[in-house]
Amino acid sequence: YAFPGGLMIGADSHTPNGGGLGMLAIGVGGVDCGEVMAGLPWEVLHPKLVGVHLTGKLSGWASPKDVITYLCGLLTVKGGTNKIIEYFGPGTQSISATGKGTICNMGAELGATTSVFPFDDRMATYLRATDRADLARLAEEYADHLVPDPEVLSNPKACYDELVEIDLAELEPHVVGPHSPDRDRPISKLADDVRANGWPAHMKSALIGSCTNSSYEDMRRAAHIAMQGIKAGLRAKTPFLITPGSERIYQTIKRDGIVATFEEMGGTVLANACGPCIGQWKRSDVGKDETNTIVSSFNRNFPGRNDGSAATLSFLTSPEIVTALAFAGTLEFDPVHATMPGPDGRPFRFTPPEGEELPQDGFVKGEEGYEPPAADGASVSVVIAPDSERLQLLQPFPRWDGRDFDRLPILVKTQGKTTTDHISPAGAWLRYRGHLDRISDNMFLGAVNAFTGEAGKGVNVLTGEAGVPFTKIARDWKAKGIGWVVVGGENYGEGSSREHAAMSPRYLGCRAVLVRSFARIHETNLKKQGILPLTFADPTDYDLFGEADRVSVVGLQSLAPARPVEVRIHKPDGKTVTIQARHSLTDEQIGWFRAGSALNALA
Known part of the structure; x- marks a missing residue:
């Protein structure tokens, strides 16, 4: 649904994912959506603007996830409230469209109204790869209106309420948590932080995917790490769970052998759903109140968020870091700077992840799960069983009685x-x-x-x-x-x-x-x-x-x-x-x- 230059509201706080295609995509409540569908106006408090100036290029282990986890640590979970986060600068062009989507998706963790990137060739390429060449051509025709004005680039301090500078060339992988997405540190400081706080270093589970990090590029880079470990004779030392973000992604990574790679290292592919990211994860490996550690590439890590247990310490990072940590089974391993013992006892070092951002053979197409609406909606009636615990007709809330x-x-x-x-x-x-x-x-x-x-x-x-x-x-x-x-x-x-x-x-x-x-x-x-x-x-x-x-x-x-x-x-x-x-x-x-x-x- 996303396209450059558009405005969209959606009844999910991670609707801003659409900012990765240059759209103002804003999360709202369901009533807001219902009113707009009925033709009524929608309103929002006029937001302030936070400019995030990106210079340099992502390389090595650094990923789009590290841009937003670093920013969460910098601005905190309320630092974006009633603000739009606008990314600009030459560094934006080193990030794929889906990588931009990851960054905008987690802008919700800043409390931001939304986040957005300027239109560029990476977006046009993605639009064409997803059967939207007409939109790509239209965006290219009006590209001057989909990027910052010259005066913004020449004097950003005069155009933004706040300005943040990030040099992507200096960025290293970051890990946030537990319990809040703004509890941030670089991977090089994680082991010390774990020991200082007495958190369990042993990982009970490693999870990748979700709406935040399940693009083809994410899966390909994670699979590159997985293949290195497999080639070295290693297998995951902790349960490794993969949640594809859509049926299209699942079928494409299955066709291209990525699913098989994950399964070979000991992984389990779950349904294309929110799953453990929203607490739909029935665990039997730990007790309800047993303190334990998990690491995921999801977007939220509040107490009880993933498995219903406030005792679970949930850390967030990129899919490739999660995959590397799954082989080690401990937060005390730094895959960027350190080695781990191989099956023969000799030190093994991962090389930085690689992976194309789009599938060479295109995405698998299909409409699995799609059910068209009734031709005549007026003929449809909704019948709710009197003893249903799943559905209930809403009754109007009482009016204010006029008294204090x-x-x-x-x-x-x-x-x-x-x-x-x-x-x-x-x-x-x-x-x-x-x-x-x-x-x-x-x-x-x-x-x-x-x-x-x-x-x-x-x-x-x-x-x-x-x-x-x-x-x-x-x-x-x-x-x-x-x-x-x-x-x-x-x-x-x-x-x-x-x-x-x-x-x-x-x-x-x-x-x-x-x-x-x-x-x-x-x-x-x-x-x-x-x-x-x-x-x-x-x-x-x-x-x-x-x-x-x-x-x-x-x-x-x-x-x-x-x-x-x-x-x-x-x-x-x-x-x-x-x-x-x-x-x-x-x-x-x-x-x-x-x-x-x-x-x-x-x-």
């Missing part, structure tokens, strides 16, 4: 990173994504309670019972007609565009979320579902909230754009602390709040 929020209990005050995976875990829960009541049983399972340090459980302040799952407390309060609030920290809701992280709280009675800062997509999703998203005027106000406090949000009748909201914290001893909170609601979004949700406002 008065003395609401705090369901959870989250501590540390609170991603959408913490709020609404994926994995096996995804089978219920069409059934709001059933999937809401996972609400806040991964969120760490700031008062106890325990994940997923809190105190029901109405009964005094402790150690109760948050979802059970929320259901109890909902049954009694009591709304509740959430208190959180920085970059609340980062990660996936998963709407259930907003829908489940709304369904179970959440009225407002007060945090230090929001991730862009999640803040919008909260607005769409009729929850009031507020940020502290003073970030230190987070510390004022106690477990037994009640919270009032007053003056809601006069809620208006850019006008602060008064929040009162009622202490158990009768004292009241008043603070100010901000919001980013527009007039239209205030209408959603009053209607109970954006969908209600459209009805």
